[in-house]
Amino acid sequence: xxxxxxxxxxxxxxxxxxxxxxxxxxxxxxxxxxxxxxxxxxxxxxxxxxxxxxxxxxxxxxxxxxxxxxxxxxxxxxxxxxxxxxxxxxxxxxxxxxxxxxxxxxxxxxxxxxxxxxxxxxxxxxxxxxxxxxxxxxxxxxxxxxxxxxxxxxxxxxxxxxxxxxxxxxxxxxxxxxxxxxxxxxxxxxxxxxxxxxxxxxxxxxxxxxxxxxxxxxxxxxxxxxxxxxxxxxxxxxxxxxxxxxxxxxxxxxxxxxxxxxxxxxxxxxxxxxxxxxxxxxxxxxxxxxxxxxxxxxxxxxxxxxxxxxxxxxxxxxxxxxxxxxxxxxxxxxxxxxxxxxxxxxxxxxxxxxxxxxxxxxxxxxxxxxxxxxxxxxxxxxxxxxxxxxxxxxxxxxxxxxxxxxxxxxxxxxxxxxxxxxxxxxxx
Amino acid sequence: xxxxxxxxxxxxxxxxxxxxxxxxxxxxxxxxxxxxxxxxxxxxxxxxxxxxxxxxxxxxxxxxxxxxxxxxxxxxxxxxxxxxxxxxxxxxxxxxxxxxxxxxxxxxxxxxxxxxxxxxxxxxxxxxxxxxxxxxxxxxxxxxxxxxxxxxxxxxxxxxxxxxxxxxxxxxxxxxxxxxxxxxxxxxxxxxxxxxxxxxxxxxxxxxxxxxxxxxxxxxxxxxxxxxxxxxxxxxxxxxxxxxxxxxxxxxxxxxxxxxxxxxxxxxxxxxxxxxxxxxxxxxxxxxxxxxxxxxxxxxxxxxxxxxxxxxxxxxxxxxxxxxxxxxxxxxxxxxxxxxxxxxxxxxxxxxxxxxxxxxxxxxxxxxxxxxxxxxxxxxxxxxxxxxxxxxxxxxxxxxxxxxxxxxxxxxxxxxxxxxxxxxxxxx
Numbered sequence: 001x002x003x004x005x006x007x008x009x010x011x012x013x014x015x016x017x018x019x020x021x022x023x024x025x026x027x028x029x030x031x032x033x034x035x036x037x038x039x040x041x042x043x044x045x046x047x048x049x050x051x052x053x054x055x056x057x058x059x060x061x062x063x064x065x066x067x068x069x070x071x072x073x074x075x076x077x078x079x080x081x082x083x084x085x086x087x088x089x090x091x092x093x094x095x096x097x098x099x100x101x102x103x104x105x106x107x108x109x110x111x112x113x114x115x116x117x118x119x120x121x122x123x124x125x126x127x128x129x130x131x132x133x134x135x136x137x138x139x140x141x142x143x144x145x146x147x148x149x150x151x152x153x154x155x156x157x158x159x160x161x162x163x164x165x166x167x168x169x170x171x172x173x174x175x176x177x178x179x180x181x182x183x184x185x186x187x188x189x190x191x192x193x194x195x196x197x198x199x200x201x202x203x204x205x206x207x208x209x210x211x212x213x214x215x216x217x218x219x220x221x222x223x224x225x226x227x228x229x230x231x232x233x234x235x236x237x238x239x240x241x242x243x244x245x246x247x248x249x250x251x252x253x254x255x256x257x258x259x260x261x262x263x264x265x266x267x268x269x270x271x272x273x274x275x276x277x278x279x280x281x282x283x284x285x286x287x288x289x290x291x292x293x294x295x296x297x298x299x300x301x302x303x304x305x306x307x308x309x310x311x312x313x314x315x316x317x318x319x320x321x322x323x324x325x326x327x328x329x330x331x332x333x334x335x336x337x338x339x340x341x342x343x344x345x346x347x348x349x350x351x352x353x354x355x356x357x358x359x360x361x362x363x364x365x366x367x368x369x370x371x372x373x374x375x376x377x378x379x380x381x382x383x384x385x386x387x388x389x390x391x392x393x394x395x396x397x398x399x400x401x402x403x404x405x406x407x408x409x410x411x412x413x414x415x416x417x418x419x420x421x422x423x424x425x426x427x428x
Numbered sequence: 429x430x431x432x433x434x435x436x437x438x439x440x441x442x443x444x445x446x447x448x449x450x451x452x453x454x455x456x457x458x459x460x461x462x463x464x465x466x467x468x469x470x471x472x473x474x475x476x477x478x479x480x481x482x483x484x485x486x487x488x489x490x491x492x493x494x495x496x497x498x499x500x501x502x503x504x505x506x507x508x509x510x511x512x513x514x515x516x517x518x519x520x521x522x523x524x525x526x527x528x529x530x531x532x533x534x535x536x537x538x539x540x541x542x543x544x545x546x547x548x549x550x551x552x553x554x555x556x557x558x559x560x561x562x563x564x565x566x567x568x569x570x571x572x573x574x575x576x577x578x579x580x581x582x583x584x585x586x587x588x589x590x591x592x593x594x595x596x597x598x599x600x601x602x603x604x605x606x607x608x609x610x611x612x613x614x615x616x617x618x619x620x621x622x623x624x625x626x627x628x629x630x631x632x633x634x635x636x637x638x639x640x641x642x643x644x645x646x647x648x649x650x651x652x653x654x655x656x657x658x659x660x661x662x663x664x665x666x667x668x669x670x671x672x673x674x675x676x677x678x679x680x681x682x683x684x685x686x687x688x689x690x691x692x693x694x695x696x697x698x699x700x701x702x703x704x705x706x707x708x709x710x711x712x713x714x715x716x717x718x719x720x721x722x723x724x725x726x727x728x729x730x731x732x733x734x735x736x737x738x739x740x741x742x743x744x745x746x747x748x749x750x751x752x753x754x755x756x757x758x759x760x761x762x763x764x765x766x767x768x769x770x771x772x773x774x775x776x777x778x779x780x781x782x783x784x785x786x787x788x789x790x791x792x793x794x795x796x797x798x799x800x801x802x803x804x805x806x807x808x809x810x811x812x813x814x815x816x817x818x819x820x821x822x823x824x825x826x827x828x829x830x831x832x833x834x835x836x837x838x839x840x841x842x843x844x845x846x847x848x849x850x851x852x853x854x855x856x
Contacts, residue, residue: 003658020658022623022817040578040626063817092658093789096817120620120813129624136581140571150468153564155650155828157847158586158633159599159610161854171587173601173610175647176637176851182587182601189847192548192856195450196557198468204632205586209604219603222583230431230448230520361521381856385548389450389491389524400583419585419617423604426589428620428809 001069006037006044009082012072019044019084020067020092022124023060025104033057035089036079036104037068038124042258045083046070056089062103063096063121112414119419119428130259131416135404137256138248139203142224142398145247149240151226152197156189158182158205162378169209171219182207185397187329188382190227191358194393195385199228203400213423215412218401220421226355227395234331234341234357237394238276238317241345241355244398245315246270252407265408268314268347275307276317279339294325297350304349315352319343328368331357331394341394347406355396362386429497434465434472437510440500447472447512448495448520450552451488453532461485463517464507464532465496466552470686473511474498484517490531491524491549540842547847547856558687559844563832565684566676567631570652570826573675577668579654580625584617586610586633590806597637599647610635613825615757616810618655619786622821623813627656631828641851643840646829648849654783655823662759662769662785665822666704666745669773669783672826673743674698680835693836696742696775703735704745707767722753725778732777743780747771756796759785759822769822775834783824790814 001018009017021039033054035046046068048054060066070087099121101110108115108125115122122128143153163170163181171182186202193200206223228240252260253267260267277285283292285306286299295303295318307316320339323332331341342356359365365383369376376383401413414420419428429446437445449467461482463474474496476482488494498512527549529538536543536553543550550556571581591598591609599610614630621628634651656668680688681695688695705713711720713734714727723731723746735744748767751760759769770784787793793811797804804811829841842848847856 020819065817065819092819093817094791097815099816120623121816123621123624132582132624133580135583139581140575143568143571147568152561153567154560154846155563155633157648157849159635159648159849159854171601171603173599175599175854176639178854180854193551193846195548196551196560205583207587211604220585220587363522385856387525388527388549389493389521391448391493391520418582418621421585421587426587426603426606426608428813 003067005041006039007041007080009044009072009084010080013074013082014072016069016071017084018067018069021065023062023064023066023096025062026057026060028054028058035068035087037066038103043079044068045075045078046087046089047073047083047085048087048089050086053087053089059095060089060091061096062098063124064094065092065096066090067092112412116414116420116425117428123418126262128415130256130262131404131408131410132418133259134252134256134263134265134408135400135416137252137254137259138404138407139222139224139400140255141248141251142244143201143203144251145244146199146201146226146240148247149199149243151199151201151228152193154186154190154193154197154200154202155204156183156186156193156202158207161381169211171207171209184208185223186225187397190225190395191329191390191393192382192385194227194229195388195390198230198391201226211423215414216402216405218413218417218420218422221402221413221417222400224398224400224403225395226397227393229391229393231357231392231394233392234319234343234355234394237355237357237396238274238319238343241353241396242270242274245345248403263408267407270315271311271313274315274317274345275311275313276319276343277303279318279320279322282318293322295344300346300351301349304346307346314348316346317343318346326356328372328374329358329365331359331392345396350406352403352406353396353398355394357392357394360386360390360392431495433469434467435469435508437472437500437512438508441502441510442500444497444499445512446495446497449493451490451492451494451524453490454485454488456482456486463494463496463515465494466531471507472496473503473506474515474517475501475511475513476515476517478514481515481517487523488517488519489524490526491552492522493520493524494518495520540840544842544848544853545856551846554690556843558684558690559832559836559838560846561687562680562684562691562693562836563828563844565680565682565687566832566835567650567652567828568683569676569679570672571629571631572679573672574627574629574654574668576675577627577671579627579629579656580621582614582618582621582625582628582630583632584611584614584621584630586635589809597639599635599637610637612636613651614653615755615825618653618823619757619818619821620810620813622655622657623816623818626658626819629654639851643842644830644833646841646845646848646850649830649841649845650828652826652828652831653823654825655821657819657821659785659820659822661820662747662771662783662822665783665785665824666702666747666771669781669824670698670702673773676831691836695835698743699739699741702743702745702773703739703741704747704771705731707746707748707750710746721750723772728774728779729777732774735774742776744774745771746774754784756800756802757786757793759787759820778834780831780834781824781826783822785820785822788814788818788820
């Protein structure tokens with residue numbers, strides 16, 4: 001008999017079926033025992049009255065893998081309105097050691113460190129699993145939106161010869177006797193690949209040896225990187241970012257609908273055109289002095305409130321950040337060169353994505369590095385490529401874990417990461 | 429005027445259009461000059477008769493980024509039957525430094541090391557770009573096939589605390605003062621995630637510090653990993669592998685059709701059921717002694733010929749490899765415990781994919797490690813998870829670069845990798 005999933009039971013009332021999964025919970029009452037089986041799709045209730053079967057179930061601790069054959073009976077009080085009766089229950093492995101927390105409670109009560117120490121079982125909790133399903137759907141939507149717009153997926157090296165992008169905070173390793181570093185971003189490679197495909201994206205791990213022990217820093221995270229050529233300026237990039245986000249939110253809504261229900265989360269509406277304010281205007285809205293070089297978290301929160309009040313939007317672009325606060329490869333605003341063609345996207349008053357137009361002329365790179373007092377040599381292989389014709393281009397990067405955490409309201413990015421890596425954590 | 433791509437020109441005959449791209453080639457004849465512009469979609473021929481425009485074109489070296497506005501005229505002898513006449517030509521950047529090889533020739537004549545040294549420009553050659561498009565399509569097809577079968581995409585750590593899977597050939601790094609290693613595969617993590625989602629896949633980089641300087645070894649490559657639970661045995665895994673490959677080949681056929689034409693490659697037919705022979709039978713077919721512990725490349729070639737002759741198939745499963753030659757987590761064949769429930773998939777007589785059923789009981793892991801004289805301790809975090817209920821499961825991994833190289837007939841995996849990493853190469 002073919003195994004069916006718990007969600008298929010309502011369509012099989014009256015039939016005899018085989019399900020399989022984990023012992024999620026047992027309730028051994030006087031006259032009857034209930035066995036809740038959890039599979040990839042959800043929960044199924046099994047009603048046990050036979051004494052021998054009851055004894056077998058009593059000997060199967062939570063998380064034991066079992067197979068149940070029984071008759072599907074409608075019961076409005078059971079999960080999904082059906083239950084399995086007259087079952088045979090067969091373990092598919094030895095009795096499990098129950099995890100150090102109850103997976104059947106609505107919320108995991110163990111502390112986050114305990115959950116992370118026991119990730120292989122903690123992730124089985126429906127809320128933890130749901131967050132990862134949202135994550136998978138978001139990435140699928142990202143790719144679908146870009147595939148539909150003729151972007152080509154690329155894979156770039158995660159080990160590089162020089163620690164270029166931000167200098168510090170890199171992991172060093174020994175590469176066949178040579179010093180090497182884990183890549184902090186695919187920034188340079190995706191720019192070079194604009195010279196090949198015009199429009200590229202990459203979904204992959206990036207590594208930051210940041211000694212910060214915060215709720216939003218991971219030493220490895222998944223970066224959703226986009227870069228596109230033949231742009232007029234950063235606004236062409238903002239359109240692609242908006243469409244990528246739309247794809248992500250749409251796919252979360254459709255593919256992860258059950259996960260969203262488990263988490264009690266609604267996906268926000270994304271405006272067809274996200275409101276945008278220039279940095280100087282943003283300072284004014286936030287009530288900040290006009291000579292502030294950057295936005296503080298408090299300013300961003302004020303901007304989030306303003307966007308909601310003025311535009312009914314959870315999202316807000318801030319454009320034209322001062323050049324002094326952006327990476328050296330940022331393209332200046334030709335009309336106001338102290339300001340950049342760089343932008344941030346705020347979601348509910350917190351920065352979600354950073355992007356912008358990049359320099360595309362070799363001489364501009366040389367000048368930009370010189371102006372910052374940075375040597376050209378570590379960047380030579382990257383900068384040299386701009387001698388060979390790279391069109392005006394720009395792009396952005398979305399940190400997957402931060403995106404998902406903010407979308408579902410998780411306080412800590414570690415809640416939406418299967419096996420986080422940070423200052424303290426290298427296992428499991 | 430909105431920019432259009434070269435492939436859109438045939439539909440715009442008679443109109444005035446704007447295209448943009450790279451100076452692919454110039455031919456300055458006596459009475460006329462031809463400018464070939466390359467964009468992401470292909471090539472466009474621009475006919476220049478005006479003296480001033482001709483002088484401008486003469487000053488624009490190959491790979492300069494340009495924008496051309498002109499009138500679309502039908503010309504059966506031009507690429508795609510159309511050309512642009514009466515053009516204005518405007519550079520979108522400074523004159524390019526031409527690369528050290530001609531990108532306009534049908535094949536790149538530079539040696540592979542020279543191509544790799546100049547990857548940002550070499551990859552612009554239509555054949556190199558086509559290989560990467562085939563790669564992107566293959567990955568998209570892999571994901572689509574698995575998404576359709578309720579697999580969940582996961583992301584696992586690329587830095588791990590112990591060098592477990594094969595012991596040697598790991599890259600060591602310093603993780604905030606602690607020793608750590610680049611992950612050689614997501615093997616353990618994907619198995620643990622079977623406990624969460626039943627069916628998972630991952631597309632991500634893996635790292636092998638193999639001191640081999642061969643045409644098929646890379647120190648970083650993309651592994652397409654699959655693992656699924658509630659299997660009866662390895663044959664359930666082989667069905668999913670077959671369907672994943674079908675998805676990959678279908679997507680290459682449909683999405684990368686132009687790339688296939690550029691490469692002159694036809695996608696092989698995949699049988700609905702791939703023929704399978706047991707290892708002992710494979711030895712007999714290959715004319716090898718019955719006590720051989722493994723198949724040599726010559727044996728595999730003989731098997732490839734046999735599969736083509738007997739089954740008309742380019743693909744052949746070999747099942748039941750001796751346990752002694754498979755990793756410790758391999759599930760034995762219950763009926764013949766010296767043989768495994770592991771398989772290889774041969775493509776045209778070369779191993780393409782390895783997979784199998786895994787052990788799923790804690791005690792079996794302890795025994796398997798002891799039997800191999802391996803200590804339990806480095807594996808403890810992994811093996812312990814099997815105390816908590818992991819169903820019978822199995823999976824496989826496809827090396828993306830090897831798959832693409834074999835599909836398109838590339839002699840060296842470096843030809844299908846944008847920026848390869850190996851014993852000697854850490855840049856660009």
